Amino acid sequence: MTSPLRGLLGTDPVVATAGVGLFADALRDQAVAVSEADWQPPMEGTETDLARVMGDPRRVEANATAVARMTASTATLVDVVPAGEALGLEKGSFLHAGPPLTWDRASGPMQGALIGAVLFEGLADTAEEAERQLASGVYEFEPCHHRDAVGPMAGVVSPSMWMYELRDEVHDNTSWCSLNEGLGKVLRYGAYNEEVITRLHWMTDVLGPLLRQAVRSVGSIDITAIIAQMLQMGDEGHNRNRAGSLMLLRELLPGLVTAEGSSSDIAEAVRFSGANEHFFLNLGMPAAKLATLAAHGIPGSTIVTTMARNGTDFGIRVSGTGDEWFTGPALTPEGLFLGDFGPEDANPDIGDSAITETGGIGGFAMAAAPAIVKFVGGDVPFALEATQRMYEITEAEHPVYQVPILEFRGTPTGIDVTKVARTGILPQINTGMAGAVAGTGQVGAGLVTPPAECFPAALASLARAVD
Amino acid sequence: MTTDQPTVVELRRGAYHDSVSLMQVSRAVAGTEGITSAQVAMATELNVEVLTGMGFAVPDGAAANDLVVALRGDSDEAIQAGLAAVEVELAALRAGSRGGGGMGEAPPPRTVGSAARAADATLALISVPGQHAVTETYDAIAAGLSVMLFSDNVSVEDEIRLKDAARGADVIVMGPDCGTALVRGVALGFANVVREGSVGLVAASGTGAQQVMCLLDAAGVGVSHCIGVGGRDLKSAVGGRSTRQALAALADDPQTTSVIVVSKPPDDTVLAEIRSYADDLGLDVHWAILGEGRPDLTAAVESALGSLGASVPTWPVHVAEPDPEGLTRGAGLRGLFCGGTLADEAMIVAAELLSEPIRSNIAHDAALHVGGHERVAGHLVVDFGDDEMTQGRAHPMIDPSLRMERIAAEAADASCGVLLLDLVLGHGAHPVPALELADAIRDARVTAHESGRALPVVVSLTGTDDDPQGYARTAEVLAGAGASIFLSNAAAARHAVAQLEGNAS
Numbered sequence: 024m025t026s027p028l029r030g031l032l033g034t035d036p037v038v039a040t041a042g043v044g045l046f047a048d049a050l051r052d053q054a055v056a057v058s059e060a061d062w063q064p065p066m067e068g069t070e071t072d073l074a075r076v077m078g079d080p081r082r083v084e085a086n087a088t089a090v091a092r093m094t095a096s097t098a099t100l101v102d103v104v105p106a107g108e109a110l111g112l113e114k115g116s117f118l119h120a121g122p123p124l125t126w127d128r129a130s131g132p133m134q135g136a137l138i139g140a141v142l143f144e145g146l147a148d149t150a151e152e153a154e155r156q157l158a159s160g161v162y163e164f165e166p167c168h169h170r171d172a173v174g175p176m177a178g179v180v181s182p183s184m185w186m187y188e189l190r191d192e193v194h195d196n197t198s199w200c201s202l203n204e205g206l207g208k209v210l211r212y213g214a215y216n217e218e219v220i221t222r223l224h225w226m227t228d229v230l231g232p233l234l235r236q237a238v239r240s241v242g243s244i245d246i247t248a249i250i251a252q253m254l255q256m257g258d259e260g261h262n263r264n265r266a267g268s269l270m271l272l273r274e275l276l277p278g279l280v281t282a283e284g285s286s287s288d289i290a291e292a293v294r295f296s297g298a299n300e301h302f303f304l305n306l307g308m309p310a311a312k313l314a315t316l317a318a319h320g321i322p323g324s325t326i327v328t329t330m331a332r333n334g335t336d337f338g339i340r341v342s343g344t345g346d347e348w349f350t351g352p353a354l355t356p357e358g359l360f361l362g363d364f365g366p367e368d369a370n371p372d373i374g375d376s377a378i379t380e381t382g383g384i385g386g387f388a389m390a391a392a393p394a395i396v397k398f399v400g401g402d403v404p405f406a407l408e409a410t411q412r413m414y415e416i417t418e419a420e421h422p423v424y425q426v427p428i429l430e431f432r433g434t435p436t437g438i439d440v441t442k443v444a445r446t447g448i449l450p451q452i453n454t455g456m457a458g459a460v461a462g463t464g465q466v467g468a469g470l471v472t473p474p475a476e477c478f479p480a481a482l483a484s485l486a487r488a489v490d
Numbered sequence: 491m492t493t494d495q496p497t498v499v500e501l502r503r504g505a506y507h508d509s510v511s512l513m514q515v516s517r518a519v520a521g522t523e524g525i526t527s528a529q530v531a532m533a534t535e536l537n538v539e540v541l542t543g544m545g546f547a548v549p550d551g552a553a554a555n556d557l558v559v560a561l562r563g564d565s566d567e568a569i570q571a572g573l574a575a576v577e578v579e580l581a582a583l584r585a586g587s588r589g590g591g592g593m594g595e596a597p598p599p600r601t602v603g604s605a606a607r608a609a610d611a612t613l614a615l616i617s618v619p620g621q622h623a624v625t626e627t628y629d630a631i632a633a634g635l636s637v638m639l640f641s642d643n644v645s646v647e648d649e650i651r652l653k654d655a656a657r658g659a660d661v662i663v664m665g666p667d668c669g670t671a672l673v674r675g676v677a678l679g680f681a682n683v684v685r686e687g688s689v690g691l692v693a694a695s696g697t698g699a700q701q702v703m704c705l706l707d708a709a710g711v712g713v714s715h716c717i718g719v720g721g722r723d724l725k726s727a728v729g730g731r732s733t734r735q736a737l738a739a740l741a742d743d744p745q746t747t748s749v750i751v752v753s754k755p756p757d758d759t760v761l762a763e764i765r766s767y768a769d770d771l772g773l774d775v776h777w778a779i780l781g782e783g784r785p786d787l788t789a790a791v792e793s794a795l796g797s798l799g800a801s802v803p804t805w806p807v808h809v810a811e812p813d814p815e816g817l818t819r820g821a822g823l824r825g826l827f828c829g830g831t832l833a834d835e836a837m838i839v840a841a842e843l844l845s846e847p848i849r850s851n852i853a854h855d856a857a858l859h860v861g862g863h864e865r866v867a868g869h870l871v872v873d874f875g876d877d878e879m880t881q882g883r884a885h886p887m888i889d890p891s892l893r894m895e896r897i898a899a900e901a902a903d904a905s906c907g908v909l910l911l912d913l914v915l916g917h918g919a920h921p922v923p924a925l926e927l928a929d930a931i932r933d934a935r936v937t938a939h940e941s942g943r944a945l946p947v948v949v950s951l952t953g954t955d956d957d958p959q960g961y962a963r964t965a966e967v968l969a970g971a972g973a974s975i976f977l978s979n980a981a982a983a984r985h986a987v988a989q990l991e992g993n994a995s
Contacts, residue, residue, distance in 0.1 A: 027739040028662050031636050036676050039606035041626050042617030043510045049917045055676050058609030061598040062618055063506045064555050070621045077628035078651050415600045446600040
């Protein structure tokens with residue numbers, strides 16, 4: 024029989040302290056092992072909700088279940104399909120990044136991307152006409168997340184665009200993401216000139232069908248395995264995807280080069296994919312989406328399952344509060360700028376790509392990617408510290424995604440709303456920056472956090488759900 | 491008027507430090523040459539009041555999570571030097587709580603759960619402000635830790651929920667408002683250095699447990715563990731939840747052969763249930779339970795010593811020289827306590843000897859209740875450690891300034907006939923409390939004597955010679971200031987009553 028109180032009276036105490044430093048000192052004076060928390064008051068006004076949620080008898084097990092499901096999820100690339108077919112998206116319907124949004128509140132790049140998508144679908148002949156139609160409310164748009172899909176930056180998806188289809192066989196979930204257009208003037212950054220629309224047509228007519236053949240001929244591709252490897256090769260899976268892109272191309276090449284099609288089309292598809300350092304991002308994102316989807320909808324769980332931005336609002340969703348969004352104004356990232364662009368050119372934070380951080384990579388795996396720390400405005404110790412700080416707000420360490428320089432410690436995974444509110448530490452997101460004016464494209468890359476108010480709002484909703 | 495001097499008041503948003511650390515900062519900064527007044531504190535309601543009282547204008551909108559730096563000096567140079575000293579002291583606080591910088595050094599844990607996981611801790615000691623304590627305690631319970639919960643201002647509903655959650659996880663919540671615990675010789679919070687032995691304590695009272703521990707030590711009897719349970723554990727709402735767990739754990743502990751349960755006045759039904767629970771465990775339990783008509787703690791310890799086969803020693807006493815003849819004597823007993831149980835016991839003991847009632851901020855009879863800051867003409871006992879007195883500031887065993895001010899005020903009051911004070915030594919308490927208290931006693935007596943009044947001062951001194959402050963050394967300093975000193979708090983209270991006009995024995 025084990026002794027009561029987990030053997031408290033039979034072992035020399037090792038004491039964790041929070042509060043008055045004098046008591047920790049008094050213990051050290053007695054040569055007792057002490058682990059002292061650098062405790063700070065929680066976010067303003069959260070103490071009552073915190074006490075209620077922390078006392079929710081479902082919480083501990085619900086969170087354990089959530090992260091167990093999150094880290095046990097698989098992500099396999101199984102097909103490439105048009106959005107209309109995959110998502111049942113009708114002509115005249117569009118998906119976008121982030122929480123729900125109306126046209127009048129949409130930022131420059133979001134409006135630009137929607138205009139581009141309308142032009143691409145042939146619903147309007149000019150940008151002005153597209154804009155009029157969009158403003159008049161004739162089109163439906165809703166978040167990608169509402170269809171279990173994700174889209175980088177503006178994340179605009181229209182029925183004719185092709186999507187990667189990923190499966191989590193363990194939890195029987197499917198997720199989708201659009202094909203990456205490369206860098207520069209691209210729809211996802213709100214550009215919609217002829218070059219952009221022409222490329223989108225080529226992607227629909229040539230690239231999508233070739234990738235479909237390639238995926239179907241090589242069978243399925245294990246995306247979680249690529250993520251695990253890329254973290255050990257200097258990528259963090261959000262702002263650096265070089266190793267992941269090469270590994271993905273390596274998997275696809277045998278299928279691509281043997282696909283039915285003109286050799287010039289195949290050559291262009293290979294060149295296009297190989298030239299894109301973020302080729303893999305559009306696979307890493309739906310893989311993270313599958314992980315967080317598996318953790319979603321567990322009553323009592325305080326684990327964040329969505330972080331997404333639409334260029335105006337930043338929204339989070341939490342496992343235990345279902346499909347309710349908790350939003351605040353999106354912040355503008357801080358970082359480095361391309362060419363002559365400066366902070367005044369940057370749009371507020373945009374894109375579903377923060378799903379990578381929600382799933383335990385991206386900014387949370389910053390320590391794995393020392394090569395880009397300058398690009399996102401820091402030095403190497405900063406990167407190490409950033410990842411380590413995230414352990415303070417997460418529930419688990421990922422069993423498969425590991426950071427070599429932290430002695431292969433698992434990445435911090437499963438953001439806990441209560442820990443964010445208690446510590447005031449906000450999730451660290453690595454991101455690209457879109458130009459504020461529609462059509463500008465990418466202006467830089469940097470670091471950003473959610474607006475703090477998302478978390479007390481989510482906490483209040485969790486508190487209301489406690490019996 | 492000092493307010494003509496250069497003054498600076500700065501507000502620093504969101505820069506939190508605990509009240510004890512800030513007190514140390516304030517003291518260090520006040521020692522800067524040319525600084526005449528310094529207060530570095532969180533802008534709690536109480537601290538804003540204190541700052542206003544010191545003549546500082548605190549900016550509107552200051553909230554409890556904001557740090558106020560308020561300095562007054564005899565020159566602008568002194569203010570600058572003072573501000574620099576503030577920076578140095580605050581930086582030292584930050585350095586003390588960090589693991590250090592450099593490549594790969596982890597940032598410090600920020601929650602008790604994180605601190606526990608970093609060190610495989612077995613026990614948590616939580617002393618954050620009360621409104622945040624529930625959250626940290628749930629976190630510790632979820633991490634599988636028993637909790638010593640020093641924080642007060644925790645609601646009884648939360649206490650019950652926490653204790654139920656703890657029992658479900660097979661851990662115990664010692665508290666809330668638990669000042670004292672001893673686990674395998676490790677003192678948590680306020681605890682005395684006593685000899686190791688076989689008597690286990692279960693204490694719904696912090697200073698009560700310290701008194702019992704020190705009496706046992708003086709009688710040559712040692713302690714195995716002291717499990718605090720919080721002052722309300724034996725009230726009907728809480729129903730002895732932690733006491734049961736503590737008794738079961740001590741029953742299982744091979745080192746413990748008998749147990750003393752120490753409590754403030756409990757609920758009779760709960761006490762009866764606990765007695766029968768202890769019988770079922772087959773434990774040799776002795777009871778040191780405060781209350782009218784019950785033996786005081788000293789008598790309870792004496793009775794326990796008898797059944798443990800130990801002899802009752804002569805408890806340490808020093809009786810001061812009487813005040814000179816011809817002085818007038820006030821009629822009121824003024825008991826100014828830092829220890830809640832000691833205050834309670836003194837009140838109960840004195841009430842049996844006095845014909846007039848005793849008013850108190852911890853009175854059991856609502857009709858006799860007065861606020862802790864209220865002054866009365868008759869008998870009065872104040873517990874400076876009561877929740878109402880500690881909101882936004884440290885416990886008086888750490889920060890005795892409120893009581894010090896009150897000692898001076900009572901000394902100047904013609905109705906004050908005797909001062910009864912407690913001083914508790916041990917880990918966690920002020921490292922050299924005697925000098926400051928002796929000065930206050932000496933000043934009080936001078937004040938009284940100068941206005942033609944006698945003012946006997948009686949100190950209930952709880953401690954052992956092995957305490958960092960030392961019982962004998964402390965007693966000597968206090969005796970030098972003209973105070974009578976008693977290890978037995980009950981004896982101190984009786985002696986104090988005997989000093990009053992008409993009660994002299």
